[in-house]
């Protein structure tokens with residue numbers, strides 16, 4: 589579905605991402621791990637088109653379609669093509685109603701296929717339906733998180749990227765989020781890319797991991813291959 593090869597990125601003179609490779613096969617869930625400041629958000633910003641890539645390749649390919657060079661596509665096109673993004677810190681429009689938050693996200697689609705909020709959104713989040721006239725900012729934190737996720741789902745993405753979805757969550761809410769991502773991945777077949785500090789959470793939901801250290805991928809593979817030696821070397825603080 590998405591393949592990155594030798595991606596390099598600079599902030600001014602600072603070399604941030606060094607020859608990063610990443611492969612997201614359809615229907616899989618991959619966790620990007622790393623201590624703070626190691627380049628996880630920068631990598632996602634490059635995938636979303638929020639930041640330019642200085643060298644390397646990024647290819648998007650769907651079943652029975654030719655590969656597309658993502659680096660030629662502006663940010664809006666990447667969203668329309670099927671990439672949904674839930675940014676760190678639940679960025680919702682707090683003054684707007686739940687429904688308007690969803691309708692605004694829908695506008696980004698700019699096509700006939702996405703004129704109404706898909707039924708699956710309110711099926712997944714029935715509580716959001718019952719509070720759809722309330723202002724986003726007035727919702728409790730777990731419903732704000734649901735709204736942020738629902739906003740990313742209105743265009744029915746094929747790849748969902750989440751930046752620190754469990755940040756600030758209680759263990760109970762973390763469990764709920766894990767169940768939800770499991771459902772999206774297994775029942776709806778969404779490919780998921782997850783940036784996350786909580787190793788226990790990644791272990792629970794992800795099939796694969798990629799470990800970034802100072803902008804380089806120092807380890808990657810199946811989740812079961814992530815051993816204590818690797819964790820102690822690259823993740824222990």
Ligand SMILES: Nc1ncnc2c1ncn2[C@@H]1O[C@H](COP(=O)(O)OP(=O)(O)OP(=O)(O)O)[C@@H](O)[C@H]1O
Pocket residue numbers: 599602604622623624625626627628629630631
């Ligand atoms: N706008 C910016 N200008 C210059 N350097 C930046 C900018 N944003 C991030 N950086 C630097 O890029 C490096 C990677 O940062 P990034 O935010 O991608 O890391 P991260 O792994 O996502 O960290 P965190 O888990 O804390 O979000 C850091 O050294 C950071 O200081």
